Amino acid sequence: MDLRYTIRRSAKRKRLTITVERDRSVVVHAPAAMPDAAIGRAVEARRQWIREKTRHGRKYREPPHPPGKELVNGESALYLGRSYRIELVKGDADDAGGVRLDRRFFVPVLPRAAGAPAGHGATAMRDWYVARAKEHILPRVERHARSLGVRYGRARIVDSRYRWGSCTVRGNVNINWRLIKAPAFVIDYVIVHELAHLIEPNHTERFWGVVRAHAPGMEGARSWLREHGQLLEELV
Ligand SMILES: [Zn+2]
CATH class of the missing domain: 3.30.2010.10 (Metalloproteases ("zincins"), catalytic domain)
Known part of the structure; x- marks a missing residue:
């Protein structure tokens, strides 16, 4: 399969990410200095994933939390069919007992400056669901x-x-x-x-x-x- 994609470079970007848009076009977001050949290899490595996404019968919606993207205050999340607002609270999911549901979701997050891994609030949320x-x-x-x-x-x-x-x-x-x-x-x-x-x-x-x-x-x-x-x- 001939895989077509658009490259968007940005100086702020540290890692390469690939997204499949609503119209199923493939966009590669890459750090400014990344050579084309390296981008080509990264796309090739994820070929199977891209194929699955672009072939999907249903209209594809980009997930709200791609890896590395943090949860945002005021977002909402479902549990047993009901929607609850998310409130981010300062803390460490590991020692604060993780996510708490009390009329809203309280999700412990540490500032990135404290060495918290990207997307750890989303990970805590997922652990809670599991x-x-x-x-x-x-x-x-x-x-x-x-x-x-x-x-x-x-x-x-x-x-x-x-x-x-x-x-x-x-x-x-x-x-x-x-x-x-x-x-x-x-x-x-x-x-x-x-x-x-x-x-x-x-x-x-x-x-x-x-x-x-x-x-x-x-x-x-x-x-x-x-x-x-x-x-x-x-x-x-
Ligand atoms: Zn069945």
Whole structure:
């Protein structure tokens, strides 16, 4: 594939980053002094990622938190279907116990001058989501499996930019940690959907019958997921 891209150089930029715009054009942001050949090699190294992004069926939205970009005060973030404002507070996620939710998200961040790594507020936020996902989603998998009468191998919270959940041939169930942003009925639908594949691997009439019976909010859940599909591409 012939990979076309536009180079934008800036004196302020320290590292090279590649973005895929809404119209799927590829822009390489590079430090001013970086030679073309080095840029070419960097683009080549990320060819697979670029291809996936430009081929994506859905309209591609740039994630709000590319690596290295910090969270901003007043931004909001979803949890169990509700949106909460983010308030950055001075602190270290490691010793202050991390992110706290109390009508708003309190995210501890250290000033860059104190040697804090780029994007560490976003990392703290993500750790918080993963922990909540393990806490809330895994027991629900267990409960739904019992009511469906299916046995699964292992349930795990995973990181994926392309799917909410999946079921492996060995009967393991994987759920994307980002699903914890969705309302409970959506979480239940995704879990039931994956577990129902242990009964029927394909999306047949029978399959949907099983899902509908165990996740009555199925239609609403599917439209919520369609509407919020871009959450999958967000880094936090
Ligand atoms: Zn399926």
